[in-house]
Amino acid sequence: MxxxxxxxxxxxxxxxxxxxxxxxxxxxxxxxxxxxxxxxxxxxxxxxxxxxxxxxxxxxxxxxCILRRHEIVSRDISSDHTTKFLLALEDRNTVESVLLPYADRVSVCLSTQVGCAMACAFCATAVGGLVRDLRAGEIVDQALTLQSESPGRITHVVYMGMGEPLLNYDNVVRSIHLLNEEVGIGQRHMTISTVGIVPRILQLADEGLQVTLAISLHAPNDTLRKTLMPAASTSTVRSLVQACRAYAEKTHRRVTFEYLLIRDVNDSQEHARELASLLKGLLCNVNLIPYNEVESLGFKRPGRDSIQSFRAVLEGEGTAVTQRMERGHSISAACGQLRRRSETP
Ligand code: SF4
CATH class of the missing domain: 1.10.150.530 (DNA polymerase; domain 1)
Structure with a gap:
């Protein structure tokens, strides 16, 4: 030291x-x-x-005292102006953060760890494993750094970059307070995306926050989820949904379930029916994300037709569905799609 x-x-x-x-x-x-x-x-x-x-x-x-800010190593700009930044931290590790300008708002996607321990099979970040947690100031610095590159004021924050936010719980909660109370971004405009660490979801429900909880579910049953998300599957999907029910009841916030659609893996109509039945009666919506292919991992994106039929089955069963806009597709700016680059600049 x-x-x-x-x-x-x-x-x-x-x-x-x-x-x-x-x-x-x-x-x-x-x-x-x-x-x-x-x-x-x-x-x-x-x-x-x-x-x-x-x-x-x-x-x-x-x-x-110490005051060190991130350094922008590179910017990757998509045709729709979504920009992925590679940022160097003080120890020369790097993380990625994404700036998403929309007509009516500006959103940033922040990383919470360098790398990730969760080893999801479809994820580019998982490849290098976990290096370390980010401090709260390092999480906030990403938003401040991207703000200086943004034409408009940042209004929305998603904790959906590299890392599992609920495994860096204290720093993430502190960063929510800093972004809200010091930077001025509304809590209702913040989303924590997690694979679903059940005890931490229950703890978060008691924090008195107003942030949206988004669960990276990606499979409607334990057998399939274990193959896709082995480390996340220490809790069953039923106990996870139960914890989300408790979160929705305490916070009165609708829970989002992220569902990455991967061809011939989790995109059948039977999977859609199973998913609808799992979520019955819960204040939630399902966000369908067609998979962005990562060369080395071998998973494929489903065709337009199977995405549509998956969606139709869910809606037919009364499940609220949104489909992630295809923003940043060309630069892989999506959940579990950010790559840890180990080479130092
Ligand atoms: S998808 Fe998310 S939780 Fe899973 S390994 Fe990638 S970064 Fe970690």
Whole structure:
């Protein structure tokens, strides 16, 4: 551990914590608010930019705290302006984040871990395994960095990039508070996408948050889910749906079930019927995502007709269905489709 590792990171602290920090250095509390403003509203990259702080206090902060921001390594722009960014962290690991501008809103897809331990068979991120959790400040930094590249204000956040958010629970919950209270993005405009860690879903239901829960289900029964998502299948699909029921009852939020449609794997009409029966009576909708093919993994995208018949069966059974817009298709900007690049820039 270097000397630096023991110093507090400014990005990741709340206004209240920064006020306490200012006071601990003999400064009035309002200086902490000024720092928060520089970090979260003005996206400062260095303490030197915080020109309304006394220069002696800036010197103290520079010596006693860390402020490091992500570096943009590359931008991959799709024809619909969806842009995938590769960002370098301070330890030179990299994560991907995606900026999705729509006519009426701007959404960002954030990573929560470097790599992922869940080993889903269809996923590009899974290939390298888990490297480490991101700190809350590193999650928020992705949004701040993409904001500086966005023509419009970011209004929506999806935790759907690399990693399993509920396995980095404390940092993810802290980042929700920071993005909401410090950056100003509404909680109802945030979505956590998870493979479904049952005890953490129940814990999240008790946090008093208003975020949307999205479950990467991808299979309507345990046998098939085990082959696609071995690490996620420690809970049965029934216990997972039960936990979602508890989440919906406590938060009054509709739960989304993500269903990646993979040709000849989980896209039959029988699968659709099984899925509809599993979700009966739950406040939810199913988001169908036609698979984006990843060369080395061998899975295929279904044809248009089988996507339509899958959807028709669900709707016929009374299940609410949405279909993910084909945005960013050319750059694989979709759940479980972000690739960890191990090469350092
Ligand atoms: S799909 Fe999501 S949970 Fe599964 S390995 Fe990929 S990043 Fe992890």
């Amino acid at each position: 270097s000397h630096d590792d023991r110093l507090p990171h400014l990005l990741g602290m709340t206004s209240a914590e920064l006020m306490g920090l200012a006071e601990s250095f003999g400064q009035p509390a309002f200086r902490g608010r000024q720092i928060a403003d520089w970090l979260y509203k003005r996206s400062a990259h260095t303490v030197d930019e915080m020109t309304d702080l006394p220069s002696s206090f800036r010197d103290t902060l520079r010596d006693a």
